[in-house]
Amino acid sequence: MPIIEVENLSKIYRTQKRLPGLGGAFKGLFNRKYTEVRAVDGVSFNIEEGELVGFLGPNGAGKTTTLKMLSGILYPTTGTAKVMGFTPWERKNEYRRQFALVMGQKNQLWWDLPAQESLYLNKEIYGVTDEAYKEVLDEMTELLQVKKLLGIMVRELSLGERMKFELIASLLHRPRVLFMDEPTIGLDVVAQKNIREFIKDYNRRTKTTILLTSHYMNDIQALCERVVVINHGKKIFDGRLDDVVEKFSQSKIISVTFKTGEITKEKLQAMGEVLEYTQVKAVLKVLRENVKKVSNELLTGFDVDDINIEEVPIEEVIEKVFKGSEVMK
Amino acid sequence: MSASSTTIQPRSPFHKYWVILSTRTQEDMSYRANYVFGAIFRFMPLVTTIFLWYAVYEARKAGGGDSSIRGMSYEDMVAYYALMFIARGFSSVPGTMTDIMKDIKDGLLNRYLTRPMNYLMYQIMYRLAHKLVFWYVALFTFPPIFFLMRHFFSHTPRLVEVIAFIFSLVIAFSIGMLFCFIIGILAFWFLEISTFLFVVMMIEFFLSGHLIPLNILPAALQPFLTYSPFGYEGYWPCVILMGKVPQDHLPALLGIGILWIGILFGISQVMWKAGLKRYSAVGG
Amino acid sequence: MPTTIGKYFRLTGLMMKNCLVREMQFKSNFLVRLFTEFMWLVMQFIYIQVMYGQTGQIAGWTKWDMIILMGTNHVITQLFEGLFYENCTKLTDQIRQGDLDFNLIKPINTQFLVSLRYTDYSSMANTSVGLFIILYALRQMGMTVGLSGVLLFLVLVVNSVLIYYSILFSLSIWTFWIGRSNNLMELYWQFGQFSRYPGDIYPWLLRRLLMTIIPMLVVSNFPAKVLIHKMETGLVFYGFVLGLVFVAFTVWLWGKGLQRYRSASS
Numbered sequence: 001m002p003i004i005e006v007e008n009l010s011k012i013y014r015t016q017k018r019l020p021g022l023g024g025a026f027k028g029l030f031n032r033k034y035t036e037v038r039a040v041d042g043v044s045f046n047i048e049e050g051e052l053v054g055f056l057g058p059n060g061a062g063k064t065t066t067l068k069m070l071s072g073i074l075y076p077t078t079g080t081a082k083v084m085g086f087t088p089w090e091r092k093n094e095y096r097r098q099f100a101l102v103m104g105q106k107n108q109l110w111w112d113l114p115a116q117e118s119l120y121l122n123k124e125i126y127g128v129t130d131e132a133y134k135e136v137l138d139e140m141t142e143l144l145q146v147k148k149l150l151g152i153m154v155r156e157l158s159l160g161e162r163m164k165f166e167l168i169a170s171l172l173h174r175p176r177v178l179f180m181d182e183p184t185i186g187l188d189v190v191a192q193k194n195i196r197e198f199i200k201d202y203n204r205r206t207k208t209t210i211l212l213t214s215h216y217m218n219d220i221q222a223l224c225e226r227v228v229v230i231n232h233g234k235k236i237f238d239g240r241l242d243d244v245v246e247k248f249s250q251s252k253i254i255s256v257t258f259k260t261g262e263i264t265k266e267k268l269q270a271m272g273e274v275l276e277y278t279q280v281k282a283v284l285k286v287l288r289e290n291v292k293k294v295s296n297e298l299l300t301g302f303d304v305d306d307i308n309i310e311e312v313p314i315e316e317v318i319e320k321v322f323k324g325s326e327v328m329k
Numbered sequence: 330m331s332a333s334s335t336t337i338q339p340r341s342p343f344h345k346y347w348v349i350l351s352t353r354t355q356e357d358m359s360y361r362a363n364y365v366f367g368a369i370f371r372f373m374p375l376v377t378t379i380f381l382w383y384a385v386y387e388a389r390k391a392g393g394g395d396s397s398i399r400g401m402s403y404e405d406m407v408a409y410y411a412l413m414f415i416a417r418g419f420s421s422v423p424g425t426m427t428d429i430m431k432d433i434k435d436g437l438l439n440r441y442l443t444r445p446m447n448y449l450m451y452q453i454m455y456r457l458a459h460k461l462v463f464w465y466v467a468l469f470t471f472p473p474i475f476f477l478m479r480h481f482f483s484h485t486p487r488l489v490e491v492i493a494f495i496f497s498l499v500i501a502f503s504i505g506m507l508f509c510f511i512i513g514i515l516a517f518w519f520l521e522i523s524t525f526l527f528v529v530m531m532i533e534f535f536l537s538g539h540l541i542p543l544n545i546l547p548a549a550l551q552p553f554l555t556y557s558p559f560g561y562e563g564y565w566p567c568v569i570l571m572g573k574v575p576q577d578h579l580p581a582l583l584g585i586g587i588l589w590i591g592i593l594f595g596i597s598q599v600m601w602k603a604g605l606k607r608y609s610a611v612g613g
Numbered sequence: 614m615p616t617t618i619g620k621y622f623r624l625t626g627l628m629m630k631n632c633l634v635r636e637m638q639f640k641s642n643f644l645v646r647l648f649t650e651f652m653w654l655v656m657q658f659i660y661i662q663v664m665y666g667q668t669g670q671i672a673g674w675t676k677w678d679m680i681i682l683m684g685t686n687h688v689i690t691q692l693f694e695g696l697f698y699e700n701c702t703k704l705t706d707q708i709r710q711g712d713l714d715f716n717l718i719k720p721i722n723t724q725f726l727v728s729l730r731y732t733d734y735s736s737m738a739n740t741s742v743g744l745f746i747i748l749y750a751l752r753q754m755g756m757t758v759g760l761s762g763v764l765l766f767l768v769l770v771v772n773s774v775l776i777y778y779s780i781l782f783s784l785s786i787w788t789f790w791i792g793r794s795n796n797l798m799e800l801y802w803q804f805g806q807f808s809r810y811p812g813d814i815y816p817w818l819l820r821r822l823l824m825t826i827i828p829m830l831v832v833s834n835f836p837a838k839v840l841i842h843k844m845e846t847g848l849v850f851y852g853f854v855l856g857l858v859f860v861a862f863t864v865w866l867w868g869k870g871l872q873r874y875r876s877a878s879s
Contacts, residue, residue, distance in 0.1 A: 013875065068876050073717045075872045096720035105878060108715035112635045121627055125719050125726075127620070373803035376819070377810060381664070381671070384814040388668040398667055524645040531652055540656060541663050 002046035003177060003209050004070065009079035010233075011040040011065050039065040041233035042079070047211060049176075052203045054224030054241070055213040058322040062233040063213040067179045070211070071101045083177055097126060099177040100170035104185035107162065108169060109154045115165040116150040119172065126173035133172065140168045144198060160191030167195070171202075180212040184219055196222050217315045231322060245311040248321050252291050253310045254284045259303040271297065280305075285312070368463075368470045371414070375478075378410045399545050405571060407481040409542050412567040415471070417539060418463060419498045420505035420562035422456045429513025430523050438608065449597065453506055460502070484572040493579045497566040500586040504558050507593040508533070514597070517604030538564030558589040624721070625729055632732040646735035650691065651742065657683055657809070672813035678841050679811070680750045685837040686808050687743030689770055693777040695736035698801075700728050701778075701785040708788040708870075711877035724867050728782065747840065758840055765849065769836040772856040776832050779859035780804070782867075789870035808833035828855055 014034045040062040047053050055063045068074045070081055072088035072095070081088055086095035109118040123133045141147040144164040154162060163183065170178070183199070184192040200223055203210050214220055220227060220241065227244060229237035237244055253275070261279030268274050271294045272286035286294050291309060298304055386403040390396055401409070429452065432438045441448045475482075486494070512529055515522050534540055536559035543554045543564045555564060565582065568574055574582060636643060661683065665676040674682070704727055707713050716726045751758065758766070784800060807829035812820050823830040835852050838844040 064878060068714070071714075071718050073714050073876050074874065091717065091723075093720040096718055099718070101714070101718050103714065106712065106714055110631060110635070112638060113631055117631055117634070121624075121631065122719075124620070124624055124627055125721050127720075370800055370803050374806045377806045380814045380816070380819075381810055384672040385664050385667055388671055392668060394668065521641055521645075524642055527649040528645075528652055531649070531656060535656060535659075541660060545663060 003049040003084055004045075004047040004211065005080075005082045006046070006066075006070070007044050007080045009040055009043045009066065009069060009081055010038065010077050011062070011069060011074060012077040013037045013039055038233045040069070040076075040230075043230060043233070043235045045228050045235065045238055047209060049209050050203075050207040051226060052200075052210045052212070052224055054220040054227040055211060055230070056220060056227050056318065057213075057230040059215070061230050061322075063230060064181050066230070067101070067181050067211065067213065071099070071179055072096070073101075097173060098175055099179065100173070100175035102167055102170045102178070102180045102183050104163065104180075104182035107154075107166060109162065109165055111155050113154065114151045115154050115157070115162075115169075118154070119150075119165070119169055122169050122172050128173050132174075136172055136174065137168070140171065143201075144168065144194065158191075160187050160194070163187060163191070163195060167198070174206070174208075176208060178208050178210045180210065180214075182214055183212065184214060184216060192216065192219070199223060217318060221314065229318075229321065236321070241314070242311070244321075245314055245317050249312045249317045250288050251285045251312055252288060253312055254286055254291065254295060254298075255282070255308045255310070256284075256298055257281045257305045257307075259305045263302055368466045372470075372474055375407075375410060375414075375474075379407050382406045400573070401542065401545070402483070404481045404483050405573075406542070407478070408483075408571055409567050411475065411478055411481065412570055413539055413563055416498065416501055416563045416566040417537070418467065419460070419566075420501035420537065421533075422459070422502075422505055422509050424459075425452065425456055425506070425509035426513045426526055426529070427523060428452075429510065430516040433514065433516040433604075433608070434520075442605075449510060449601070452510060456506060482571075486570050486572060487576075489576055489579065490569055490572055490574075493574075493583060494566055494570040496583055497561065497569055497586065500583065500590060501562050501566055503590045504561050504586070504593060507590065507597055508558065508562075511593065511597050511600060514600055514604050517600075517607050533559060533562065536560070537562040538567070542567075544568075556585060558593060561586045561589060621722075621725060624725075628730055629732045633734065636734050643735045646733075647738060650736070650739045654683075654687060654742065654746070672811055674811045674813065675754075677750045677754045678837075681747055681754075681840055682811060682833060682837040683809065684743045684746035684750060685770075685840070686833040687746065688740050689743075689773045689777065689833060689836070690805065690808075691736045691739040691743060692770070693774045693781075695733045695740065696774070697728060697778045697781065698736070699731040699733050701781045703731065704782070704785045705788040708786065708874065709792065709877070711875065713874060714876055717871070717874075723871075724864065728778070751840065754841075756841065762839055765844075766836050766839045769839060769849070769852060772852055773832040773836060776828055776856050776859050779856075779863040780827075783863050786867060786870045789873040804829055825855075828859070831855055 014036055016034055039060075043062070043066060055067070057063045065074065069076050070083055070088050072091040075089045084095065084098055086092055088095065108122075109115055110121075119137065120133075122128075128136070138147075141150065144167070146161055146164050146168075149157060149161055149165075154165070157165070167183070180199070184195050187195065196219055199210065199212070202208060203223075212219070212223065224241060226239065227237070227241050228235060229244065237247060239247075251272075254272070258280050263282070265274060265277050268277065268282055268284060272284045272290065274282065275285055276283035284294070295307060295309065298307060382403060386396065386398075386406075389398075396402065398406070432441070438448070441451060512522075512526075536554065536557060538554075538560065543560060544551065546554060554560060565574075565586070569579070569582075658680075661676065661679055664671065665679070669675070671679070707716075707727070713723075713727070716723050719726060781801060804827060807823055807827070812823065812830040812834050815823060820830065831852050835844065835848060
């Protein structure tokens with residue numbers, strides 16, 4: 001049985017339409033108009049225990065809103081969701097003791113206190129025993145290399161250090177399900193890598209189910225085998241990360257090196273889009289259905305030293321998908 | 330004469346201030362419920378005042394005492410507190426001191442200094458915007474409330490009193506604004522000044538006659554109390570409209586008010602210049 | 614059950630400790646706020662002084678009766694401000710800016726968490742000024758209060774603080790519906806006005822109103838009347854029932870409001 005089951009989940013916001021100018025503002029005082037925004041529009045998916053799933057989509061696609069509904073922060077407009085058998089927005093204590101939410105853009109640590117005070121407060125709130133607390137704290141501060149920073153005011157920590165403590169604060173009670181919303185946002189490359197590795201390792205060791213959003217493709221590529229892609233509130237893809245490319249990109253990349261420089265650019269252009277061209281090396285972007293034909297042509301017609309067929313880089317594909325290209329429907 | 334003598338034609342020197350005013354107003358308006366809410370509940374203290382002073386006057390009469398206190402009947406007393414809402418509606422500019430302090434302390438002042446506008450002028454326009462919204466809403470809330478209270482106003486003001494009243498409101502706003510500005514720019518010198526703001530506001534609340542009519546305070550203190558700049562923020566506009574000031578005293582009275590504006594303006598300019606020097610020396 | 618209650622008390626203690634640590638970093642702030650509240654008392658005292666300069670009693674209340682009322686009101690408002698006020702005002706921002714998220718996912722009553730997070734120690738300290746005023750006035754009057762009176766007074770004070778809390782908390786979570794409510798502070802001052810004076814000065818209808826929907830008289834007059842031996846037993850019961858109703862309403866409204874929470878991202 002899946003640990004997370006989401007069925008037809010929707011969230012519709014009503015926002016006030018503002019009339020322009022000073023006159024409009026005065027009018028707005030008595031007469032308001034509203035517009036509906038479908039932040040999440042009929043999304044369904046299942047996640048099995050222990051999976052690490054990436055949630056992909058451009059800004060405002062509805063990723064965060066979905067995570068917040070699964071955390072019980074927001075009530076859905078329609079649809080159902082079960083996490084570990086609980087309906088999240090009922091906010092049962094039993095449910096809340098078993099999951100955690102990490103948000104890169106919001107913090108739960110007390111600003112004017114050392115991080116350890118906030119951690120201890122969380123320990124008490126979650127009812128973690130003294131031994132368990134000590135064990136988790138030792139382990140995590142060791143792994144994330146922040147043991148020495150426990151006594152420093154949170155406001156004096158760097159963003160990366162703060163994020164590490166946010167992570168620890170969320171994992172103290174050893175949640176079975178972990179939601180992460182942009183956990184690496186704004187961090188420098190090193191801190192990003194640290195956190196990424198930590199998440200991967202944590203998922204492998206503890207079999208914690210993780211659902212993660214990030215707009216850094218690096219994060220997703222390093223962490224997730226499976227991704228759910230959502231755009232304009234609708235799910236447009238659910239499957240292996242590699243398959244995203246297959247589904248949304250009609251082209252492949254062929255790189256060839258020649259023993260002799262006999263081929264002209266014109267000949268190559270007839271086969272596909274030329275991305276790179278020198279006397280002995282060329283990179284081509286070729287439509288999927290033509291790949292076989294083109295590689296045959298190359299191998300038989302020219303003196304090929306090496307040939308390599310690759311998928312289009314995932315960032316490029318995803319970017320295209322987000323831009324709302326024709327492949328969506 | 331230079332070759333290209335094209336200059337950017339400003340729509341009017343005041344256009345930029347109008348833009349500030351209009352944008353601020355729009356921001357304020359978008360929170361409708363709050364404004365209506367606030368505008369109605371503003372009058373709540375009047376209810377207590379009406380009944381509390383009624384009890385005081387009744388107890389006085391029952392004890393065989395005079396039915397007026399220092400020339401103020403019960404009706405006068407209530408009318409005074411009601412008119413105070415109008416006077417303070419002009420002279421109190423909430424948030425001004427804190428905003429100015431914030432601008433100075435957080436270095437935001439640079440934003441204004443680099444632009445071709447006067448900071449005091451900017452603040453005045455900004456607050457006028459607030460006042461505009463305030464009075465727009467008040468247009469709907471004040472008349473019914475004053476109509477309900479009409480029998481407390483036993484004096485029908487003469488034209489000259491109305492004119493003096495309007496004049497005194499302009500003075501009230503100017504003094505209120507300048508006072509806030511002066512306190513606000515104290516932040517150039519004192520770091521922790523913002524914590525004293527409440528004390529300052531309380532003093533203003535008391536000295537303007539908002540809490541207690543200045544004329545029923547001990548007689549020995551009255552010249553100092555009434556003719557202080559604070560007296561013009563509340564006490565004088567009220568008693569002028571109530572007809573308690575002899576007509577021939579009005580010009581001198583308003584003259585002193587204008588004198589105070591001049592003095593406060595002078596102080597503010599001297600302080601502003603000295604403050605700026607200090608500001609740039611420290612590095613803002 | 615007892616362990617749950619114990620947990621909540623422990624958490625309250627922990628949050629108060631955290632606030633104390635925080636407060637220690639801003640000592641001058643603490644002193645200034647202490648002074649501000651004191652000034653406010655002085656102004657109220659002048660007001661009372663001026664009124665009683667005109668007459669010996671107001672609606673059957675002597676000057677010292679009135680000062681006891683002032684002291685009682687001070688104790689209650691300061692206790693309320695110390696424990697809840699900052700939380701209520703911060704709450705409107707938290708709702709608007711979407712900062713409730715982490716409170717909502719904790720396995721503990723969310724209302725408890727957001728209501729008691731911040732403690733204002735200067736107000737807590739000011740409570741003692743109120744108590745001092747009460748004791749001084751009682752001495753001036755030559756009055757004594759028995760042990761049962763003191764206990765009843767204290768329980769009523771707690772009840773009043775909870776009523777204040779319910780009203781302000783309900784007002785601040787209006788933000789769920791109207792988007793902003795920064796007139797909260799003003800409303801608090803304006804409602805508070807009614808609790809500063811004896812209910813006897815108000816006409817019948819207003820007095821009923823102030824005993825029920827806006828129970829400002831229950832809040833201050835009831836405990837004060839216990840001290841000056843003017844309290845009726847029936848009213849004591851009424852006061853507690855009212856407190857219960859208000860707290861229950863707040864809990865209900867909070868649940869309704871959360872359904873409208875938008876969790877805006879900054």
